[in-house]
Amino acid sequence: MKRSGPLYTLLAGLLLALFMLSLNATTGTKGASYGGDQPAATPSPTGTPDATPSPKPKPEPESKPSPPPNADYAGRTDDDTAAVSVSVRDGKAVAYFCDGRDQESWLRGSVEDDGTMRLTGKGGSELDGTLRAGKIDGTVDIRKRKWTFTARKAVKPSGLYRATAEVRGADIDGGWIVLQNGRQVGILNRDGKPAAAPEIDPATGAVTVDGTGLTALPVVP
Template sequence: MSRLGPVLTLAAGAVLAAGLGVASVTAAPVADRTATASTTGNTKSPESTKSPENAANDQTARPAEGTPRATPSPTRTAKGPAKADYGGHVDRNGGLIAISVRGDKAVGYFCDGRSEAWFKGDAVGGKVGLAGFGGAAAGATLGDGKAKGWLKVGGKRWTFDAPVVRKPSGLYRATAQVRGAKIRAGWIVLKRPQGGFTQVGAAFAGEEQIQVPELDGERPTEPVTAGEATLYPKDVDGFIEEMR
């Protein structure tokens, strides 16, 4: 995983649909939220026993019941925005969380430099309910331009306030195939008020964690190289349907 800085870390599944459709929990090196750019380490914590891809193959996470709907955007309904992206820091953790709402569906990603998790769920009535692999879960209430909620990963629980963000800030994911090995990577990108970007994410080649490449903060969908693979990052609109 990378460190908090313009670049950081992610996860997913055996087939993109399977990998994304399930939240995974994985380990990574400690993040540094002050850096503008960072390098990726391959350290894994005891919390993680499987790569995101294998986790996705083993179990399909079920969305939490009574899931609320996500964030702000110009498009709104009586029950909340129909399309919105949120991103922010997790309290007392130092990691980042990103949540995206499209209609009544929501996806999320969390990474703190030690653990990461992908989530999927529902957005209903101004609330979001998300579930992930291994008991990972999150919930949030949407309003006042932010998603305010809680997060549980690896048996630990935190809270967060994630403001609405607009591109290039947001959640990104990429996959590729190299000599039979599935390469997958994901990022949260957040623009800093003082300038520059903070990023966090993770990358894997099969089950092996590899250094996550840094995205161009202003153009995060530009191709990047991970090992021998060229990756083409997609924003949420490019992969959310694969998570259903």
């Protein structure tokens, strides 16, 4: 009976070993090599990059007014004491103011695309006008006097004429405005002395000065 003691001890040891193995199987952690939980992988970006923004359309350029047409204009001052004629070519203009006695002035300058013009002449003479709807409305300042005028489109033989020559030793410079109704207003200078000009033939520009035949030509800038 005394031999059963070691046997009991051996059996208890086996039971303890089995208990420990069972405990390890139920409570132990699995190794990483056996598919333990892995940290979540960072998802790779799948979105497409933003498309390059389309360039903004350029604003349409504002249309500029057309340059004034080439034409001649003639008319009277509002007080009917003088005449004004303007010749326009390729954005340039030449004008003549004349009272048919002793007041005259030649003026030159540019015409803007909107029809406005500021022409200047000797002695500070100035013409300010606006070309619109086939006529020029404006003012002329000459020797501290101002006239307002309206010059309408003139069709040949109406318009502006000039003749320069030497006749019998005198320098001749004549200017003529032929109005739409055929009336003529002009001044003839002999060595700088103004006087009423003889009439020209509008069809040919022919004129006789002191017995000498001259030709008055249309004036253009």
